[in-house]
Structure formats: C-alpha cells, structure tokens
Amino acid sequence: MKELRISENGCQNGCQKHSCGLCCTKIKNFGVTLGNTVILEDINLHIHCGELTAIIGPNGAGKSTLIKALLGELPHTGTLEYVQAQKGAFQAPVIGYVPQNLNLDSTSPTSVLDLFLACNSRFPAWLIKRKKEVEKVKEKLAAVKAQHLIDRRLGALSGGELQRVLLALALDPLPDMLLLDEPVSGIDQNGMELFYQTVSSLRRDYDLTIILVSHDLDMVRRYADRIVLLNRTVLKVGSPDEVLQSQAFYDTFSLRWQKQNNTEGDKD
Amino acid sequence: MDFWYKLLEILPFEWAKAGQMVFMKNALLAIILLTPIFALLGTMVVNNSMSFFSDALGHGAFTGVAIGGLLGFVKPLSSAIIFSVVFAFLIALIKHKSKMAGDTVIGVFSSTAVALGIFLATLGGKNFAKLNAYLVGDILSITTKEIGLLAVVLLIVIVFWFLVFNRLLIVSVNPSLAGSRGIHTFWYEVIFSCALAVIVTVSMSWIGLLVLNSFLVLPAASARNIARNQRQYHFLTVAFSVFAGIAGLIMSYYIETATGSTIVIILAIIFFITYGLRKKFA
16 A cells, blocks of 8 residues: 555644554443444453454354444443543544445445545535545555456445455544444455455554454464454454464354365365 | 516427527426426435335424414415424434334324324314315426525425535445444435425425325336446436426426326326336336
C-alpha cells in the first residue's frame, strides 16, 4: 500500500496514528443477553493497535454479536475503553465497520460513488456529482485497488469487490478501530488474499486497532497477529500458533473437521 | 394563477382557451406539483421495500378522516394528518421494538385501521357513501387555495430531500453501517415515515386511496429497471411521474374516466416497457 494518505479528518480525530503504537482497546466484562439467552459473557480483551486481531469460533459462538455490541447496536454489560497515549482513556472511539454483507436488493440503483457521496458529502447524492468529490472518492478506492468500480452498482459487484469497497468506505474518515465481519461465503480465493493483504498493510501503515471476525482458519493463521477463540466467552487468546495448537481449539473445532473429512471421504 | 391561465392559452386544446374550463387548468397545475412530490418520496419507498407500508398509511389516513367526521370537523384533513402521523410512528416503533416480521406488523395495523375507519364512519347508521370520494379521489375538485398548499408542500419536500436523503440512503443500504457512522437509524425511519404519512393524507382526496400507492411505487419501480445510479434514478422517476400525470389528466378529459386511475394505467405501461428494456441497461 504505497500511498493511502492520512485524511485531514483522521488527524482531527486526534492522533499521530502512524507514529504512536501506544493506543489500545480494553474490552472489560463484556456480556450480551438477548431475552433469556446468554449469548456472550465475561469477555475481557486487551487489544493493541497496529495488531490484526482475529476472532474465530464455531457457528453461533457470538462472533457477530460481539461486533454488533461493540458498535453499540445491541445492549451489553461491561465497558469498551479506548486508551490513547496523548488523550488518556475515552469511551467513544471512531469506529470503521465493514459489514458481512449488505442484504441489498441487487437491482438497487446505488452506485459505489453514490454510497461514498452519501456517507461523506453534505451535498445530496441524487442531484449532481461534483468533480472534486469524485476525485476524492477515486483516491480512496485506489487504496484498495478498486478505483475501476466507481460507477458500478453495488448489486453488480462480486463478493470480494464489495468487501474492498466497504473497506475503503470504513477508512474514511480514518477510524480508531476497524471492525470487519467477514462474509461466510461468496468470495473467491484471489479476492480473499487481496483483502487480507490490504488489511494487513493497513495495520502497519496506520497503527489501527483491527478486529476481524473470520471463518477462514488458513487466512487467519497466515495474517493475524493474535487470535481470539470465542464460544460464548473467550476460550483462548494468543498468537496464531498458540491458539491453533491449543487443546481448547481442538475441542471446539475437531468435531467439525472430522465431520467435514468424513463427508469428503464419502464423496470419494 | 392568471399567469398560469395565460400560459396555457398557447396549448392547442379546447379547454386551454381563455376563460374555459378553469378546473382543468387548476388540475393540470396540481398534477405538475403533486407528481414530483410522490416521485421523490417514492424512490426511497422502493429502496426500503416499503410499498406495503405506504399502502397502510393510506388506510390510517382514512381512519383519520372518519375520526375527524365523528368529532364534527367540516374538513377532516387536520385530524387525518395527526392520526396518520401517529399511526406511522406506531408502526415504525413496533417494527423496531419487536422481532416480528415488518409486513406482519404493517398488516396488523393496516387492517385494524380500515376496520376502525369503517366502524366509525358507519356508527349510528350513517351512510358510508360520502367517504367514497376519498377512495376514488377527484383531482378536478382542487381549489386554487389548495394548489398554493401543494406548492408549499413541494418546496418543503425538496428541502427535506436535500437535508436527509444521504442519511436515508445509507440506512437503506445497511442499518449497521449507518449506525457505525453515527446515524440514528430509527429516527431517520420515523422522520421518513411521518413525511410519507403527511403527503399521503394531504393528497388522498385528490388522487384516491385505492390508487394512491401506485403513484409512489410505479415511477420509482420503472426507473429502477433502467437506472444505474441515484442521479439517473431520481431524474427518471420524476420524469415518468410528471409525464404520466400530465398525459393521464388530458386523456381522462377526452375519454371521460377517473383521472387518478388513468394516470396509474399509464404508469403501469411505462413500468412494463422499462421492464422489457432492463437487460439492455443492466
């Protein structure tokens, strides 16, 4: 990623992100209960910026719920604290969010440009497009190698393209914390690789706190700095090797892998 | 208004001559003001899959009229507006609070509203027939004062669309994404629903409840077939809407039909034409 320039916005948001490395996010005693069902409890995490933290876990482990709670969309117990060297602790970091998918009507006449203008321009996206703003959007898309998609409709993008576009959107304005909810399926291997490479260089360039919900253990092993194994609560935190070779990981995933192997065996 | 009448004299129609058919000229102006209002709001109705919702709003407005009649208002418009705004807010609130499917919530409210409206309107053995006007509507009945009101409403809607459209679009693309950018999705839904409720109620007596929803849905649905971004979408929606409005009014004059439904039939024809063309623009 050679030239993803820090936007003025990013600096107004209060930090020299590319030089500090002294910020961190503390998730304390986090819990989510919906109705009578405890979905998450006793989540305590300390996440450093400049690190790519991947959250893995079986289906229904509460991964997406954790993201939604961090976004403030679901009521939760406990606190989310964002600490920065210059400013001390404060509770409302600027959050960039890349949703799992948009659930968008695929015929919707909303272009990539429309989405960017709607998010970052005071001027209504339905009237006219201004050259200066279009140039800005192109720059931002270039950072994720998606500038050629600017006039495409959102519904006409492939899974990987959409994800990169949403990533560029989440980086504008530059957030303190980036939450990525990776799609379960629908992205080809190349797209996946490109996405992980982009995210991976972002964390170095900007010292962002990145939390990624992932379903692809292979990608996680190669790109994540730390892995959180989640199943209703945090089962294991550590480097990829530590977590992927732990007993907890084996207990959580072995059954599923065995099943997968069996069905593959049946096919043969 | 005199300027408008003068302007129309250049048209080659019998009714456009000086001193002729004032109601027709008024209706034409009303259509030109009314159709863009519906077109603009309709773009978002279709974006958000709210066509069932807007239909229900009409039912709520109808109940409002019945309540107004019961309370003894001569022109029950104000009570109808209040009732349908409350109605819209309640639907949005319950949709937000409960996990019930949106269309179930709307269905519950919509059928209750119609039943309540008919119940109140016929209470004490009263005749329902006087409410028929609201079902079919009559654009030719519009007065110059009401046209003034429409012009103001159009202006308000355009300003409204300037101020809130971007936010509404993000909410319609993905509520969580909107939330992460600090947008209070619920309140934007409420604002839009209430605006819609007011417009539907105000125009009910001119267009008629039975076909009113088509004014919202059809132009946007047609434009959606061939538009590729929001600018095209808005331009086409307004263009289709105004064109069908004017053409429908003039046709209904010559073949002597109800104006509202004539316009809707033209809109439907436009829809099917664009539907046939959609692959060329995909």
